[in-house]
Amino acid sequence: MEYIAQVPASPLDRFIDDIYCLTGVPRHRRVTVPPMPSAHLFLHLGDPVRLKDSDSSVPPALFTDGWFMGVWTRRFLVEYPERVRLVGVHFKPWGMSPFIGVPAGELRNLWVPVDAVWRRSIGRIRDRAGDTASAAETLRVVEDELRSRLADSPPRGLDLVRHTGMRLETSYGAIPVGALADDAGVSGNHLATQFKAHVGVTPKRVARIYRFARLIVSVDARLPVDWSDLAQGAGYFDRAHFTREFKDFTGLTPTQYLDLRRRFPARPDFPPDSGPMPAD
Structure with a gap:
């Protein structure tokens, strides 16, 4: 393809x-x-x-x-x-x-x-x-x-969400949501309300997804994988929490995921392979 x-x-x-x-x-x-x-x-x-x-x-x-x-x-x-x-x-x-x-x-x-x-x-x-x-x-x-x-002017609150969302993007979700709100001069509740309106989820949830995405695209199944090291590098400091979230997001344990990627390697020049996983 x-x-x-x-x-x-x-x-x-x-x-x-x-x-x-x-x-x-x-x-x-x-x-x-x-x-x-x-x-x-x-x-x-x-x-x-x-x-x-x-x-x-x-x-x-x-x-x-x-x-x-x-x-x-x-x-x-x-x-x-x-x-x-x-x-x-x-x-x-x-x-x-x-x-x-x-x-x-x-x-x-x-x-x-x-x-x-x-x-x-x-x-x-x-x-x-x-x-x-x-x-x-x-x-x-x-x-x-x-x-x-494209709307002629941004919907109310979108500039705030875009500014704080870009900080989550560049930090891979590592910036605490409280710090984002403080730096933007708004309350945490106000920031969450605007994210729900313009993203559909809270900034905390967006941070979790960025963190997981950073980890999943960093896995090189051609090499030995130290899951503890990868998890910590992505901001997971509780191995049990990482394992639960990994299974929830992928339907697989880290070991099962690695086995899948070794049977069906992702093409490095094919971005649609970087997150999605073959199910056949």
Whole structure:
């Protein structure tokens, strides 16, 4: 499967890490995705994609066009078709807020059809991208759509969330939330309220996800792995807590995860392999 990505031009890059195309035959049809510090828009231009929540009470979803996905606090499973043609928008945790016109909390741990948020957009994007458009042309179409959807002024409180969220991003969640609030001159409750509105989760939860993401992408299954050293480097000072959170986020123990990665190595030049795990 081919992966082509680009960072959008300003001001979109304040809210979006990259826009990318996935095309071709997937290495793994079924992939488990742990919580990661991002929200997403997926536009599926090929055959349907099936999604399954790790919460067994939630029914699977089948998407023929595309979906918005807020920040997730638990894992889920993606089942790709035999051939993939998909465009993804990788938002920063707070980045979806100025594009969707609804509180980001309403998309937490949810997949929502694109047309439920952006009315009549899928057909327009499909018409412009077409079946034969190159990846570069498709990315340009999606970037134009995003630019047209960006709010003229940031929603109230988003600048605060963006400023403190960027500090969590650059520190991999290591800055105490109390220090973030003090430095911003607001109460911890006010900061949490704004994060829930624009991210969908509290800053403490965002910090946990950044911390886990730093650890999971630092694992090199080709070498011996000292889990205690990795956990401490990522900010886990309680080994039992680290093990519980790892199992909760991935569905695997650290030993099981390492065995999986050694059987199905991640491609170092293929970012979609850096967090998601093969489930087949």
